[in-house]
Amino acid sequence: MRVLMFGWEFPPHIAGGLGTASYGLTRGLASQKDVDVIFVVPKAYGDEDQSIVSLIGANTVSVAFKKVKYRYFMKPVEKIEVFSRLVPYTDPEDFWKMTRGEVADTDLLVSTNKQGKVDFSGTYGANLMDEIYKYSVVAQVIASEQEFDIIHAHDWLAYPAGIAAKAVSGKPLVIHVHATDFDRSGGNVNPVVFKMEKEGMDAADKIITVSNLTREIVINNYDIDPEKVETVYNAVEPLHHSELDVPARAYDDKIVTFLGRITLQKGPEYFIEAARMVLSRMPKVRFVMAGSGDMMERMMRHAASLRITDRFYFTGFLRGNDVFTMLRMSDVYVMPSVSEPFGISPLEAMQSNVPVIISKQSGVAELLTHAVKVDFWDIEAMADAIYGILTYPALSRMFIMNGKEEVDKLKWEKAATHVKDIYTRVLKQTSQQI
Amino acid sequence: MSTPQKKAICLYFQVHQPFRLRRYRFFEMGHEHYYYDDFMNESILRRIASNCYLPTNNLLLDLIRKHKGKFKVTFSLTGIVIDQLRLYAPEVLASFRELAETGCVEFLAETNSHSLASLMNRERFELQVRVHGEKMAEHIGYQPTSIRNTELIYSDEIGNWMADMGYKAVVTEGAKHILGWKSPNFVYCNAINPRLKVLLRNYTLSDDIAFRFSDTSWSSYPLAADKYASWIKGLAPSSEVVNIFMDYETFGEHQKKETGIFDFLKHMPDAIIKKTPFKFMTVSEVADNYQPVSLLHVPSPISWADEERDLTAWMGNELQTAAVTKLYSMAEKMAGCSSEQLQRDWVYLQSSDHFYYMSTKFFSDGAVHAYFNPYENPYQAFMNYMNILSDFEIRLKTLCPVDYHDEEVNRLSETIQSKDHVIIELQEKLTKLEKKAGTANKRAAAKTKGKAAAAPAGKKVATTRVAAAPAGKKTVAAPSGRKAVTAKAVTTPAGKKAVTAKTVAAHEVKKSAAAKTDARKASVKKSAARKSVAKKGAGSK
Numbered sequence: 001m002r003v004l005m006f007g008w009e010f011p012p013h014i015a016g017g018l019g020t021a022s023y024g025l026t027r028g029l030a031s032q033k034d035v036d037v038i039f040v041v042p043k044a045y046g047d048e049d050q051s052i053v054s055l056i057g058a059n060t061v062s063v064a065f066k067k068v069k070y071r072y073f074m075k076p077v078e079k080i081e082v083f084s085r086l087v088p089y090t091d092p093e094d095f096w097k098m099t100r101g102e103v104a105d106t107d108l109l110v111s112t113n114k115q116g117k118v119d120f121s122g123t124y125g126a127n128l129m130d131e132i133y134k135y136s137v138v139a140q141v142i143a144s145e146q147e148f149d150i151i152h153a154h155d156w157l158a159y160p161a162g163i164a165a166k167a168v169s170g171k172p173l174v175i176h177v178h179a180t181d182f183d184r185s186g187g188n189v190n191p192v193v194f195k196m197e198k199e200g201m202d203a204a205d206k207i208i209t210v211s212n213l214t215r216e217i218v219i220n221n222y223d224i225d226p227e228k229v230e231t232v233y234n235a236v237e238p239l240h241h242s243e244l245d246v247p248a249r250a251y252d253d254k255i256v257t258f259l260g261r262i263t264l265q266k267g268p269e270y271f272i273e274a275a276r277m278v279l280s281r282m283p284k285v286r287f288v289m290a291g292s293g294d295m296m297e298r299m300m301r302h303a304a305s306l307r308i309t310d311r312f313y314f315t316g317f318l319r320g321n322d323v324f325t326m327l328r329m330s331d332v333y334v335m336p337s338v339s340e341p342f343g344i345s346p347l348e349a350m351q352s353n354v355p356v357i358i359s360k361q362s363g364v365a366e367l368l369t370h371a372v373k374v375d376f377w378d379i380e381a382m383a384d385a386i387y388g389i390l391t392y393p394a395l396s397r398m399f400i401m402n403g404k405e406e407v408d409k410l411k412w413e414k415a416a417t418h419v420k421d422i423y424t425r426v427l428k429q430t431s432q433q434i
Numbered sequence: 435m436s437t438p439q440k441k442a443i444c445l446y447f448q449v450h451q452p453f454r455l456r457r458y459r460f461f462e463m464g465h466e467h468y469y470y471d472d473f474m475n476e477s478i479l480r481r482i483a484s485n486c487y488l489p490t491n492n493l494l495l496d497l498i499r500k501h502k503g504k505f506k507v508t509f510s511l512t513g514i515v516i517d518q519l520r521l522y523a524p525e526v527l528a529s530f531r532e533l534a535e536t537g538c539v540e541f542l543a544e545t546n547s548h549s550l551a552s553l554m555n556r557e558r559f560e561l562q563v564r565v566h567g568e569k570m571a572e573h574i575g576y577q578p579t580s581i582r583n584t585e586l587i588y589s590d591e592i593g594n595w596m597a598d599m600g601y602k603a604v605v606t607e608g609a610k611h612i613l614g615w616k617s618p619n620f621v622y623c624n625a626i627n628p629r630l631k632v633l634l635r636n637y638t639l640s641d642d643i644a645f646r647f648s649d650t651s652w653s654s655y656p657l658a659a660d661k662y663a664s665w666i667k668g669l670a671p672s673s674e675v676v677n678i679f680m681d682y683e684t685f686g687e688h689q690k691k692e693t694g695i696f697d698f699l700k701h702m703p704d705a706i707i708k709k710t711p712f713k714f715m716t717v718s719e720v721a722d723n724y725q726p727v728s729l730l731h732v733p734s735p736i737s738w739a740d741e742e743r744d745l746t747a748w749m750g751n752e753l754q755t756a757a758v759t760k761l762y763s764m765a766e767k768m769a770g771c772s773s774e775q776l777q778r779d780w781v782y783l784q785s786s787d788h789f790y791y792m793s794t795k796f797f798s799d800g801a802v803h804a805y806f807n808p809y810e811n812p813y814q815a816f817m818n819y820m821n822i823l824s825d826f827e828i829r830l831k832t833l834c835p836v837d838y839h840d841e842e843v844n845r846l847s848e849t850i851q852s853k854d855h856v857i858i859e860l861q862e863k864l865t866k867l868e869k870k871a872g873t874a875n876k877r878a879a880a881k882t883k884g885k886a887a888a889a890p891a892g893k894k895v896a897t898t899r900v901a902a903a904p905a906g907k908k909t910v911a912a913p914s915g916r917k918a919v920t921a922k923a924v925t926t927p928a929g930k931k932a933v934t935a936k937t938v939a940a941h942e943v944k945k946s947a948a949a950k951t952d953a954r955k956a957s958v959k960k961s962a963a964r965k966s967v968a969k970k971g972a973g974s975k
Contacts, residue, residue, distance in 0.1 A: 387821075388821070394755070395816055
């Protein structure tokens with residue numbers, strides 16, 4: 001079984017949980033028998049680990065003189081002109097000319113560089129919508145060149161690519177919902193993003209969600225048939241023992257950590273409020289907010305206005321091993337997310353022998369037993385849990401011991417087995433339809 | 435040896451409800467000293483009273499009257515449940531008294547707070563049993579002659595203490611790992627002091643009622659009185675005493691009324707009396723009428739809880755051990771503490787239930803641990819309990835200082851408090867005087883204006899001006915001084931809080947704390963000094 005997988009990030013170039021999760025799943029799938037994964041990202045940097053998958057960067061695919069054959073979608077093939085409907089252009093001047101010229105409505109215009117390839121930034125910048133569009137265009141080229149049985153697209157950025165690939169190849173599409181815009185926006189849903197998500201979900205033959213929480217959102221907010229939606233919990237890569245060395249700490253203060261994007265979705269302000277409550281009663285604690293995001297400056301000002309900055313630190317964005325170093329230094333990990341479809345980072349914390357406090361509004365809360373679960377808005381409960389873990393060593397030891405045991409049972413191989421099972425069912429179902 | 439033909443059946447019910455604790459946050463420590471969830475305790479107790487205690491008591495009363503001395507039961511009421519009944523359902527207590535008056539009901543002695551004191555030391559255990567005895571005499575009008583320990587915890591050593599206290603029999607679990615090939619259906623005696631008879635619970639027959647009664651997947655479902663009696667009859671050739679022990683809440687609460695549990699109870703005595711050679715006896719009667727068949731060796735404590743029948747339900751994990759250890763580390767201090775409030779909390783905090791909620795077995799076989807459990811998980815139970823215990827410790831240190839250091843801190847914080855009081859009083863005086871002075875000045879000024887036209891008065895004006903000037907200065911200076919004083923007044927309570935908070939850590943960091951007390955002394959001096967300034971100021975006016 002060959003899987004054409006569309007993602008947006010691939011380690012080491014990741015910005016959040018999406019990259020980690022899609023990579024973990026890919027690894028898990030690669031360890032399965034007779035599953036091969038072709039992983040496509042908008043931009044390949046060349047230093048990615050390609051031992052387990054064949055990675056394709058959309059930026060390395062030449063589209064200029066390609067003919068995209070529509071093999072399955074529109075039959076008979078002969079009737080439509082077998083020439084590329086992709087019309088590459090290299091500068092805005094060309095684009096202007098072309099849109100003025102006699103380009104048919106169905107043709108796709110795409111900007112290329114001198115080599116006839118499409119440039120991607122591979123980030124979440126200002127041209128995101130443009131990039132998503134370009135990605136879907138290149139996806140068609142890739143889909144017509146590669147041999148595969150099923151398409152798997154991770155999150156809304158890749159849905160259009162998945163849809164396009166399905167259109168070209170006629171192969172079934174599985175989409176993987178790592179988050180919805182309801183999670184990211186705190187309710188103020190961006191209609192453009194919503195449209196893309198909805199189209200992706202409608203076009204999909206099967207939808208995988210990362211938790212029942214997300215499954216509910218997909219079913220209720222996007223009006224999707226519950227039969228079509230299935231939950232596969234994320235897992236976490238096992239840690240190697242050498243990675244567990246705890247760096248020496250220069251002081252004996254306790255450390256409480258928030259790690260994640262500092263955005264509305266992650267509830268950083270609740271962490272600060274809880275920190276204030278703890279600091280008012282406990283002297284020897286330090287709080288760390290690791291990560292970056294659009295609310296970082298506001299959070300810094302907020303911490304300053306509460307006069308706790310002498311015990312409250314911001315680290316900026318952490319990458320790779322720094323994440324684990326930070327975790328290993330921590331005595332408590334807090335994830336106060338307002339809406340978290342899954343949340344892999346508490347699992348990483350538990351691996352690093354750190355007790356975790358997670359919000360009940362997170363998907364991972366469905367999965368974990370040995371974690372404190374509080375409502376994100378209940379700062380009193382959060383502060384109390386932080387205090388309890390820091391003050392009562394027996395509690396902390398129990399969390400560490402049981403948490404480690406629990407998290408070690410969560411394996412990507414298991415998740416991958418489940419996903420493979422879904423593939424098999426989808427393939428069977430679509431073959432029956434034909 | 436008494437009549438060897440007649441066999442005995444002994445029904446014994448445990449009545450206990452703990453004072454459940456409210457959600458207690460760490461920042462309440464040192465401020466809030468009320469720990470109980472009144473609403474939950476009252477509603478649970480009222481519910482149990484109307485579902486179980488009252489209807490079952492009435493039914494038992496009817497049965498006792500009907501069978502005229504042939505039907506007998508044994509109860510144990512913990513001191514805590516007596517307190518709760520007094521608070522929330524006095525009518526239940528009255529109906530227990532009524533039961534006691536029939537003469538067919540025995541009440542057992544036990545620990546006052548349903549505590550694990552027997553695992554700590556002898557004095558504590560004996561004290562608790564004594565207190566419980568007084569409570570029984572006062573509220574039920576009964577003097578127990580036999581005993582049971584919290585959750586039927588028993589070992590040779592504990593049995594020995596009970597015997598020394600003069601009790602003739604004890605009830606405990608017929609634990610398989612203790613009995614081996616032996617049968618629970620005989621009377622045994624304590625291995626150290628054979629005068630104490632040991633009655634062992636027949637857990638199969640007991641759990642048939644307590645747990646399996648309404649289990650539709652059970653092969654013997656539905657259980658009727660006749661069927662039950664026939665099982666008991668089957669035991670007759672090879673047994674003398676069948677002990678059926680269970681939670682009283684089985685009737686109407688764990689097994690709801692709709693399951694037919696009351697009908698079962700109603701017909702069971704009749705079936706047993708008529709169809710079996712067994713005769714109902716209370717625990718003490720069994721002890722009087724039967725001789726032990728053998729010594730029973732129980733080197734380490736057993737109980738009736740969970741599959742293991744040991745102490746792991748309360749002391750099975752690290753959380754529980756930490757909590758129990760912290761609780762009893764205060765026992766010595768509590769012995770010398772005369773505060774009624776603290777003593778009451780001390781009793782309620784000792785309930786074994788608090789530790790039961792911390793059991794991590796909750797995750798696997800949690801059904802029983804979940805009965806009336808106010809917590810979502812054992813971690814929450816632990817955190818809440820430890821927060822409360824920390825506050826309790828703070829109070830204990832303040833009210834019953836143990837070492838010189840605590841006393842010194844207490845003395846100083848008292849001084850601060852009293853001086854704060856004086857400062858506030860003086861401030862009030864000062865502002866009053868200032869107001870007076872202000873109006874006086876205005877009046878004086880108005881007068882001088884009026885008099886300015888008269889030339890001879892000129893000199894006088896000058897003098898008043900001179901006199902007024904320093905007064906004006908004072909009024910200017912005073913407010914800023916006042917501010918400083920009030921600022922101080924604001925900071926001192928905070929400082930005081932720090933003192934109380936610090937008492938917790940006092941033992942570890944005596945030196946630094948000592949330094950802090952010095953600082954506090956200095957601050958007291960300062961505030962005293964300021965006060966004297968204020969006094970002077972007031973005085974000069």
